[in-house]
Amino acid sequence: MQTIESLETPCILIDESVVLRNLDNMANCAARNQVKLRPHIKTHKIPEFALSQVAKGASGITAAKVGEAEIMAEHGIDDIFIAYPVVSPAKIKRVIALAEKIHVIVGVESIEGAKILSREAVNAGVTLSVRLEVDTGLARTGVAPDKAVELAKEIAALPGLDLSGIFTFKGAVFEGVGTLDLEAAGQEEGRIMVETADKLRAGGIAIRDVSVGSTPTAPYAAAVEGVTEIRPGTYIFYDRMLAVMGACSKEDWAARVRVTVVSVPAEDRLVVDGGSKTFATDVQPGQHPLHLKGFGEIIGHPDAVFEKMNEEHGMIRTSGPHGLHVGDILEIIPNHICPTINLHNEVYVTQEGVIRAVPVLARGKLA
Amino acid sequence: MQTIESLETPCILIDESVVLRNLDNMANCAARNQVKLRPHIKTHKIPEFALSQVAKGASGITAAKVGEAEIMAEHGIDDIFIAYPVVSPAKIKRVIALAEKIHVIVGVESIEGAKILSREAVNAGVTLSVRLEVDTGLARTGVAPDKAVELAKEIAALPGLDLSGIFTFKGAVFEGVGTLDLEAAGQEEGRIMVETADKLRAGGIAIRDVSVGSTPTAPYAAAVEGVTEIRPGTYIFYDRMLAVMGACSKEDWAARVRVTVVSVPAEDRLVVDGGSKTFATDVQPGQHPLHLKGFGEIIGHPDAVFEKMNEEHGMIRTSGPHGLHVGDILEIIPNHICPTINLHNEVYVTQEGVIRAVPVLARGKLA
Structure with a gap:
């Protein structure tokens, strides 16, 4: 049996019990607010985690790429x-096939x-379900x-498309153009989206889904009356950035x-040996x-600074003598987990002492 | 047959005729300076390119990771x-098996x-060939x-190890702690290494290989009497950073x-659609x-600035109206090609109109 000590480095280790708790907490948040949960799988990119999300009540998943959607569909989503x-x-042909x-x-x-989508749908003799993306900042x-x-009316008039909803990703929190007040950011995201949906409905477009995004804003946007769906992704693992933002505690790091x-x-x-x-x-x-x-934050060495990287080297500076030796193992919480996972062909999942790749x-x- | 137009994006396209010219030029540089060429495969990570490098006279290859070396060995290096x-x-057990x-x-x-290496070598009853890394800045x-x-003497005294050479990677050029005068940087790199090798030999250690690194400094370090090997990597494709440094021209971008x-x-x-x-x-x-x-530099739009990225979005700003439309294709030379290749499961290689994944x-x- 593989033990933690036998894992070769660098590698990603995932604590499944923390994952399952994080999934439960967000599922409960969605249920409490009576919104659908459609997690973004860009964080984990792993079918079994997507299936766990659905098993815990997610109405479906979100993907960024057609190739991601194809893999997830192959595995039962x-x-x-x-x-x-x-x-x-x-x-679009691949989307139609899917x-x-x-x-x-x-x-x-x-x-x-929309016109390219419409043309391909008409050529294939199908109707594609589409949602209009709205910029909330x-x-x-x-x-x-x-x-x-105006745009929604034009899209709704195109053949082969069913404009069923609107969606957004609230980037202001991440991008530094707005606030770090997550509650205010989430409420604003929800408010803009509900207002936009109402205007579209007044214009004769039957908007059913009002979908908002992002782990840090989802709990607050979900509480806005009229929002119907949240699409958080990073909440499955959380990361250093989200802890600094106040969107999770260190105990949530999976x-x-x-x-x-x-x-x-x-x-x-x-x-x-990680750069x-x-x-x-x-x-x-x-x-x-x-x-x-x-x-990143080095577990057990919160004052150490992971100050520089080359491709295969990570340079860490400590505030005093670190007492560490060549061959010692360190564990690091990366600033941003999603593109970090994307660098690894496999991760190691541990639960109750059992580790599997x-x-x-x-x-x-x-x- | 696959055409350029049929390639789905984002993807990396490699011009094989430029690759072969780049390989020839560096091989000629090594031959002219009577040094061995041992290219670093971290740039391409592709066995067939490593085999091309060897076919053009490289004495072997360089890798950063044991796993890379294993793949290259499986394919004939x-x-x-x-x-x-x-x-x-x-x-180390894997290195010994290899x-x-x-x-x-x-x-x-x-x-x-060195002691860990020595212990494993002795346990396995083998002698491992090692080179001592020297910091040249x-x-x-x-x-x-x-x-x-002092360190070389200690290492040479350990059983199971054959200390056959020294090596360095001249980072000052890249890291901004030194000069952008590539010739001066390469000469300094070579000089420090040859002096160090001479001191080790005077100390009784039979240093055979004096190996220097890096695409920008290799041509100049190679010219220093006493240097025996160069280990450039990025020269197979070059990139935007190297062009700005003056280590290549835009025609060398592969x-x-x-x-x-x-x-x-x-x-x-x-x-x-690339972030x-x-x-x-x-x-x-x-x-x-x-x-x-x-x-990165956008081909045909040298004044456009690729100013921001999210995971799947690249944001570009042009100095005036760009005249481009949704669905148009752009080609971009990334700042740093090595970790960019590392993000892609496959690349597309084109020569004389034929494209292969x-x-x-x-x-x-x-x-």
Whole structure:
């Protein structure tokens, strides 16, 4: 039997009992607020975790990529929202093929994209279920709320499409353009979406689903009357960024990266065998608004700073003599778990002393 | 037959004729300077490219991880330097198993690490070929030159190890702690290493290999009398960072990322379907000393700035109206190609109009 000590590093270790508790807590939050839960699988990319989410009451899942949706469908998930503007004919053909087997909804956010979707649907003789993306502050994709009615009417008029809902991802919290008050951010996200849905309904479009996103805002947005669905993803594992934000406690951390000390250049410095091919580098130290110190929190060494990475080297500085030796193992909570998982072909899941390797099957499904 | 137009995005497209020219040029540089060429495969992670490098005269290859070396050996590479301090008993056992089949050299840079290697070698009844890592300015791993003799003597006295050479990676160029004068940096790297080798020989240690690293410094370090080997990696594809450094021209770029425009929020803004799961984020915009603008250069739009990424979204800003539409394809040269390739399960290689998918077999071999 594999033991923790026998795991080669670097690797990701996931505590399944914490995962199951996190899944329960979010499922209870959705039930309490009478909204549907449609978790985003971009965080774990692992079919068995998606199936656990559904078993605990999720109405379906969310994916970003058609390739992710295909993998999840192969493993028994039968209701998938691809929350992304799918605009390439080849990809739309794959969506249509998938929609013959399971329930699929796809994102749309421009009339150009909607026309391509419509054309492919008509050619295939099918109706595609679509949701209109609304920008609630991220300034990424999504129609501005004040232009949503006009665009929704155009989309609703296209053949082959059933505009069944609207969705958003509240990025202001993450992007530093807004507030770190999660409650206020979630309430604003919900309010904008419900108002937009009401305007669309007044314009004659039968909006059924009002879907909001994101682990930090979901509990607050869910409480807004009129919101029908939340799509959190990171809540399955949480991460350092979310703890600093106040969206979780350290006890909620379910995934850690195990590394080995390979060099001790000084009594206050260490080099470990995990660098930028092991830990995501998208959330950089000092990045606004969280001003995180370093690339992760080192368990048992909260003052140590994971200050630099090369591809296969992680450089850690401690405030005093660390007392560690070449060959010692450290465990690190990464700043951002989703793209960190994406670097690993498999993760190790532990429960009650049993460890098993689980392949990250939807990893690298970029298209 | 697959055409460029039929490739789904995001994906990496590699021009094989440029690859072959880059390989020839570096092989010629090594031959001209009468040094061995031992390319680092961390850039491509693809056995067939490693075999091309050997076919063009490389004396072997360099890898960072045991798992990478195992994959390369399975595919016919028979001389591999693992340029990394391998300090875990389980990994050393794998190195010993590999060394029964092919020629393997492994890095060492501390007496603690050397003792673990020695113990495992003695237990297995073998002698492991090792090279001592010397720090020539990166302050990452490697012994300081003024402490190299003492450490080398200790290592040479350990049973089961054959200390056959020294190696370095000249990071000052990349890390912003030194110069961007590549010629001066390469010459300094070579000089420090040759001086260190001479001191070790005067101390009675028969140093045969004096190995230097890195694409930008290799051509200059190779010219230093006494250097015996260069280990460049990125030269197979080059990237935006190396062009800005002056280590290549844009004609040398062999790998580009193809993305699709999925949203056009304004006449000077675009969103493409590649974000931080498609492009590495380790070399950030504005990072010292290169001060790169954005995350990559957009072919045909040199003034456009690839200013932000989320996991599946890339945000591009142009200096004026871009005239692009939803569904259009763009090609981008990433800041850093090595960790970008590492995100992709396969790449597409094109030559004379024929395109084939090539799996990145050593991708994600973290351990």
